[in-house]
Amino acid sequence: SYELTQPPSVSVSPGQTARITCSGNALPKQYAYWYQQKPGQAPVLLMYKDSERPSGIPERFSGSSSGTTVTLTISGVQAEDEADYYCQSADSSGTYKVVFGGGTKLTVL
Amino acid sequence: QLQLQESGPGLVKPSETLSLTCTVSGGSISSSSYYWGWIRQPPGKGLEWIGSIYYSGSTYYNPSLKSRVTISVDTSKNQFSLKLTSVTAADTAVYYCARLDGGYGSGTLPRWGQGTLVTVSS
Numbered sequence A: 001s002y003e004l005t006q007p008p009s010v011s012v013s014p015g016q017t018a019r020i021t022c023s024g025n026a027l028p029k030q031y032a033y034w035y036q037q038k039p040g041q042a043p044v045l046l047m048y049k050d051s052e053r054p055s056g057i058p059e060r061f062s063g064s065s066s067g068t069t070v071t072l073t074i075s076g077v078q079a080e081d082e083a084d085y086y087c088q089s090a091d092s093s094g095t096y097k098v099v100f101g102g103g104t105k106l107t108v109l
Numbered sequence B: 001q002l003q004l005q006e007s008g009p010g011l012v013k014p015s016e017t018l019s020l021t022c023t024v025s026g027g028s029i030s031s032s033s034y035y036w037g038w039i040r041q042p043p044g045k046g047l048e049w050i051g052s053i054y055y056s057g058s059t060y061y062n063p064s065l066k067s068r069v070t071i072s073v074d075t076s077k078n079q080f081s082l083k084l085t086s087v088t089a090a091d092t093a094v095y096y097c098a099r100l101d102g103g104y105g106s107g108t109l110p111r112w113g114q115g116t117l118v119t120v121s122s
Helices: none
Strands: A009-012 A018-023 A033-037 A044-047 A061-066 A069-074 A083-089 A104-108 B003-007 B018-025 B034-041 B048-053 B059-061 B069-074 B079-084 B093-101 B108-112 B116-120
Touching: A009 A018, A018 A083, A018 A104, A033 B108, A044 A061, A044 B108, A069 A083, B003 B093, B003 B108, B018 B034, B018 B093, B018 B116, B034 B108, B048 B069, B048 B079, B048 B093, B059 B069, B079 B093
Parallel strands: A009 A104
Antiparallel strands: A018 A069, A033 A044, A033 A083, A061 A069, A083 A104, B003 B018, B018 B079, B034 B048, B034 B093, B048 B059, B069 B079, B093 B108, B093 B116
């Protein structure tokens, strides 16, 4: 199977910068996507193709990629950003078309 | 605005078959640009891809579930469906349907249904 690894939790104070990483062997070859999920809600797409932001997503959310790791950065974290964040990608063999990371709980202190 | 809505029984008995339907409105399921997928999330846990289907009927499944999953499409009703056989308590989850933007069953999921909780219990 193919796995994407995320830290289970990240904590930051309001106004600080939060960085959430996602690691996977195929990430140099496959795009990564990021989703935000708040309790009781469906996931919302935050980032596509590693660093592209859909319309309506605040500019404080950004994405980057380096080797086998992609990073979601939230600048100037706000209380409303407290949520679970998931990365998503695919393996390089074409077997696993959609794979999610285990998710990261962002806590705003 | 494209909308997706899951429907089906909220309670399924162990060893039986889970059946859900996703109705797409505000757009055509027959668009050549998209796949359509099912994702689930057990209570308190992460997201798991189940599988995806193209309007032509071409499917891709999660290898870990492939032996129990069938996804089908009905373009006349603008719907696609999920069947999961021989369910156990481990299949208890919120089941989401979503649109998948990309080729060959991979890509991003910009549109999701609200999700429906399916509990497996006798």
